[in-house]
Amino acid sequence: MSELELIRVLIVDDQELMRSALRMMVESQSDLVLAGEAADGHEAVAMVRSHRIDVALMDIRMPKLDGIQATATITAEQPSCRVIVLTTFDLDDYAFSAIRAGASGFLLKDARSEEIVDAVRTVHAGHGVIAPSTTRRLIEHVAELPNADSGRAAEVRAALTPRELDTFLEIATGDTNREIAMRLHLSEATIKTHVGHVLTKLCLRDRVQAVVLAYESGLVGPSHR
Template identity: 75%
Template sequence: MAVVDDQELMRSALRMMVESQPDLDLVGEAADGHEALALVRARRVDVVLMDLRMPRMGGIEATEVIAREQPGTRVLALTTFDLDEYAFPAIRAGASGFLLKDARAEEIVEAIRTVHAGHGVVAPSTTRRLIEHVAASPGGTGAEADAVRARLTPRELDMLLELATGESNAEIARRLHLSENTVKTHVGHVLAKLGLRDRVQAVVLAYESGLVGRSPR
C-alpha cells in the first residue's frame, strides 16, 4: 500500500501505523497527486491512503485517474474536514472509503483491510449525509433505471435497493430473514454485474439512476 499526504509529519505517522501491522506492506509515499500517480503506475499498490487537499494535484483528481487507470487499486480518502464538498466528490471520483484523519489508528488500519477486501468504508458521520445528498439530487431517466433492472435478477434488485438504505449486511439479513452469508453473496453478484467497486458506489448508483426515490419498488 501507499501513503499520500503533503505534510511530512502526517506521512510519518501513517507510515509508522502501517509498518506496525504484520499484514500490511508499505511500498511507497507521495507528497501530492502527481507523485501518487507516478507511484501507482510504477509499483503494484493495493490500497492508497489519500489526502484530499494537496498542492499541484489534489487527492480527488488523483483518485479519479487512479480509478480509471488502475482498477485493482483501492483509494481510502483521509481528510481533516468532515465536509460534503470533500466527501462526495471523493466517492464519486472512485474512492472506496472516506475517513477523518483524527480517526483512531485501529479504525484506519481496519478500514485499510476492509477496503482491500473489496468493501466500502465511510465515516459514520458522513454516511447518512451521503445518502441524503444523493437522494436530494436529480434522479436519472427511466431508461437508466430500466437498464439497471435489466442486468439484475429480482433478488439482486431487492438487494441493491436494500444497499441504498446504507445498512450493513447483518441488518439487511435480519430484515429479509436471510443468512448474512447469503446477503454477502447477493451483494457480490450485484457489484459484479453493475461493474461497481463497493457498496458505497452502489448507493450512489441506486439514487442517481433514479432507481430509488423516483421509481417504484
C-alpha cells in the same frame, strides 16, 4: 505470512507530520507494507503507475493535483488499486466528489489508527468503508442530486434478478448485511451472496459505489433511508 498476502500501501499527503503518523501505523502491522509516499496527486499517480499499490491513503487538499483528480486517474488506470480518502472535513463536497471519482473509502483524519488499519484491510478485500458519522449524510447528499438517469435505472433492473434488485435497494440504506438479512428474512450468508452478484453484474467496485448508483439512477429517493 507470505509476501503475496501483504497489502502494499501508498501514503499520499502534503503534510510531512501526517505522512509520518500514517507511516508508523502501516509499519506497525505485520500484514501491511509501505510501498511509497507522495506529497501531491502527481506523485501519487506516478507511484501507482510504476509500483504495485494495493491501497492508497489519499489526502484531498494538496498542491499541484488534488486528491479528487488523483483518485479519478488512479481508479481509471488501475482498478485493482483501492483508494481511501482521509480528510479533516466531515463529508464536504470535496470528499463526496472523491467517492464519485472511485474512492472505496472515506475516513476522517482523526479516526483511530485501528479504524484506518481495518479500513485498509476492508477495501483491499473488495468492500467499501465510510466513516460512521458520515454515512447518513452521504446518502442524503446523493439523494438530493437532480436529474436521475432513467436509462441507467432500466439497465440496473434488466441486469438483476428480483431478489438481487431488492438487495441492491437495501444496500442504498447504508445498513449492514445482518440488518438487511433481518428485513428480508434471509440468512446473512444469502445476503452476502446477493451483494456479491449485484456488485459483479453492475460492475461496481464496492457498496459505496452501489449507494451512489442507487440514488443517481433514481431507483431510490430521499425517503428511502
